[in-house]
Amino acid sequence: MTTRRNALLTLLAAALATVAGPALVSAKDFPKPKEPLVINVVDVAGDLQLSQRALEKFAETHPDLVSKFVYTQAPAPELAGKLKAQQAANRLDIDFVLTGNDALAAGIEQGLWTQILPEYKDMFPDLEELYLPGAYAMQKMGRGQGFVDSWYPSGPLLEYAPDRVKDLPATAEELLAWCKANPGKFMYARPANSGPGRTFVMGLPYLLGDKDPQDPIEGWDKTWAYLKELGTCIDYYPSGTTVTMKELGDGTRDIIATTTGWDINPRYLGIVPKDYKVSTLKGFHWVSDANYMAIPKGVAEERLGVLLQLIAFVLEPEQQAFMYDHGYMYPGPSIKNVPIEMAPQDSQETIKNFGRDEYASLIADNPIEPPLDAKPLVAMFDKWDREIGAAKK
Missing domain, CATH: 3.40.190.10 (Periplasmic binding protein-like II)
Incomplete structure (x- = not known):
């Protein structure tokens, strides 16, 4: 009887786990790169103007993960077709995408993005608590496939x-x-x-x-x-x-x-x-409006782990302060409690003038x-x- 009861409990636990969804993953669950990676970034939203300093800071502070970023800019309407062709040929050479909701929406419709949430939510803080209300509304529109990095009315x-x-x-x-x-x-x-x-x-x-x-x-x-x-x-x-x-x-x-x-x-x-x-x-x-960070489907496992850490890094207050930039998406930061006084001095001067x-x-x-x-x-x-x-x- 005990054996039968234990078996039933085991089956019940498995069923509940299935209903609850996939097991959550943290950074330690990913293999560390054997050598620092070159990360190919495509920007279809002009977002590098805001985020490049944050990306470069990630490379500086994580030299064991990233050796350098290689940046390419392209028109948003062309991105979905390019990604789709590369994924179909199993020859993906785009690791990380900076996009507005235009190319993000096209990619969601065509199933081109890695589903980040809820699978990897343990790698991020509570997003509803983190984001400004307007940015969080747009974060939900990303369907767990894109993360808002900058936001403005x-x-x-x-x-x-x-x-x-x-x-x-x-x-x-x-x-x-x-x-x-x-x-x-x-x-x-x-x-x-x-x-x-x-x-x-x-x-x-x-x-x-x-x-x-x-x-x-x-x-x-x-x-x-x-x-x-x-x-x-x-x-x-x-x-x-x-x-x-x-x-x-x-x-x-x-x-x-x-x-x-x-x-x-x-x-x-x-x-x-x-x-x-x-x-x-x-x-x-x-x-x-907002800009998003997204990861195409098909990136290698070791790259995925690094890219998820990159997203979390860009959402830290010190990196969000870069989003004031020179007014490109005013105000710019997507998270709470990032006053203009945290921004680089040149950004503060631009907003003042x-x-x-x-x-x-x-x-x-x-x-x-x-x-x-x-x-x-x-x-x-x-x-x-x-x-x-x-x-x-």
Whole structure:
């Protein structure tokens, strides 16, 4: 009887373990590299501007794990196809990806990322306690396959040349009327490869009072009609945000879509004049944005262990302070309790000289919404490319 009872208890324990999920893993469960690794990093979000100093610090403090990082930058829309081809050929040469929610969403849809949570959650602190609320909302959208490394309320904001724009639009309807009266003088970039571009598009349902701002296919009737009409007075849609900044700075455009970071950083770099202004439209809601760290499926076991330690390292307060950078994603840090005083002195000077006093009240006094989740985001990109972007080709 005792033997039978023990056998039943053993079976019950096994069943419960199966229900509870896979066994959790810690760093000590991974084989240590026989020699320091060269880690290949692909950045499709401009994230290296914020995170490279943190990555290099990891190599400095963990010379037994990493000898150096090799960096490559690429357009976000190309990443999923490249990863898929390498994984199919079993010849993966990308170890670590820095991405916005554009390429992250495409990779989630196609099953290209390593599932980090819950399997490896013991390698990280309590994420809900760690992250700022807005960053944690975006962390959940990563489906345990991407980790937010930087976050900001984003936009949509309008940036304009005050010497050329005397009748500044105050509503979405006034922006459309202004665009028609000044053809070719307003611009935003292709949403699938531009943070300000997709933030502008995702912010319109709130401005226009659409049925469901989180459902671009069934809930954006007003938004799609507006975008089509707006397209009649837009010359073209650049493939990335930088072009919009250059054309605003050189006088080709008078108003563009921007975000807090894309406002501060190009003025710091001298691409856009320092005295250019930003504004919001009536009914404004922030649509937040973030950059993520992700690991492609198929990396070797010894590399996976090192990369998981790297992610945990980047989420430490000292490394998060680098995310202030030169305002690229203002404020930038994704975790709690990282004041500007922790940032490098050059970052503090940039924010002091090129930040805007009004951002504190804009962030405090307006709703902050999450962006579209992975599946609707991919659907939005596809519909925009087919129905809006294609009209200019």
